[in-house]
Amino acid sequence: MGHREQQLDEISEAAGGWFRVREVEPGIWLLAEPPHVNTWLVVGSDRAALIDSGLGVRPIRPVVEAITDLPVLVVNTHSHFDHIGGNHEFDQILIHPDGVARVANDVPRELLREYIEYAEEMERSLPSYLAADRKFFFSLAAADQPRKFPVSLDNNTWQIPGSSANGVLRDGYVVDLGGRTLRAIATPGHSPDHVALLLEPDGVLFAGDAVSTGAIYVQWPESDIESFANSAERLAGLASDVHVVLVHHWLRYATLPFFLREVADGAHDLLSGRANFRPNRDCAGQSVREAVFDEFSIFLPGEEMVNESEGVGR
Template sequence: MRSDLPVTELAENVYLLNEFDGTNCYLVVGSEKALLIDCGTGFCDIRGAAEKLTDLPITLAATHGHGDHIGGAGQFEEIYIHRADCERLNKAQMSLLFRKAFLASNAPVKSHGFKTSDVKPGKYKTKIIPMDDGHIFDLGGKSVRVKHTPGHSHGSVAFIDEQDKIIFSGDNVCDALWMQLPGVTSIEEWLPSARWLYGMSEDYRIFWGHRVPQLERGYIAQVIAWGEEIMAKSRGNTKLPRITQYPNRPDGIIYRTDKVFRK
């Protein structure tokens, strides 16, 4: 599998590894070890790409338990995932079949010349290690702290690199926010996580999981406003799930009408 992923240095010893227009993965390197945040869908050799940047031991952790962020976990002996997503984790999303299907349906990735035959089985039977809010990854001279931010999944987290003033936020606030998938919280439960991220964006750069990696503070505020408008316009959760989008534009929030308010 290809290990020549496009790499961008965000700060000294902090790197963005882009999975060829798939998932944005991030590597934070300390003096004793490194932390890889998300490992993509697994049609690339993400471990090989990370090892080109450091010869230190690499710990793998995920912003959430979706297949496009944990699909490459089979290249590692273990992965840290928030406890709430461990409880709901569909291990099929780490499977060879899922990774092939994802590649087959992803036109931007396929435009780079990838074929489903490029996707290989994982080397390891990866051990899943639950992590909780406040967990600290000590990398030697640099640490990264976990903040539980439920929304896009119950176990979504942000990783806070306080030294470099960077937060890696996963898919919890973004354009075309997906709040319709199995395992999402209600809009009401998501809003505190989004407001926290907005508050932190005054002093931190925010990098998320796909496309243009850096989230601007004004856009975070806009997505929060849309979430508040969804709640204001809703009379309550519907009995049956219906997927809709607000506002009706490509970057609006896609959500379930039965999961607007906390149950």
């Protein structure tokens, strides 16, 4: 067996059937938890950056160590639970200054419980979707297909412990990996501590949750739609420096630079009163108003901001 095959075997064993691992460009690895969240590993000549750390339902560090022997630092795009689940497995964590306190505490169990309900609802909708995909469309590789969520409401062992992060990821901060660098681009709106990361000289943009090929969440209490629109405009201005945009949510993990302009224009239309809304619910079970565009949507807080965390049916 060649070195490469052996390495791939080791990676797939470390991934334990949960992470979908794929090298999408030289030294840029997707560690996906489809259809929940994507994490990215960028390997330089001196060290590697793990861009976010996943849901924390399965250990991610063994997967990282099967890919690289170099020192690894976690670079968080923001502090939301689905991006910091494996932070506690690492010693070196960088985040925007506003995120330091947010990742310091354990994630509330109630939020994880709501997410399990959401995951179960997604799972119920999958069989017909997958059957059509395999019969006609092939939008998903077999290995990209969503897998059963490994924790349930009956058997909930899921915890996301707090982690200690260094708040250096201010706008313009550069992380040198050796031969390639990640530049932080402050992009508040989805959350106040949000940064996108531009890999140079590769021209790869890690958009965090500022761009998604599906629902973009701007409904959280800490979200701000005007900041979001400004950030989207700023990212659209980078399009000529970028050849691919790597994203964290829904089933597509990459999109093209033109999409940055689509999102910026959508946010602008929304603020100018030119968007169509429908009611929906987010992954925490809260009601939202969803502004629907051609290839994505934007969630805003619902009219009735009632707390439905006490088991009201969805």
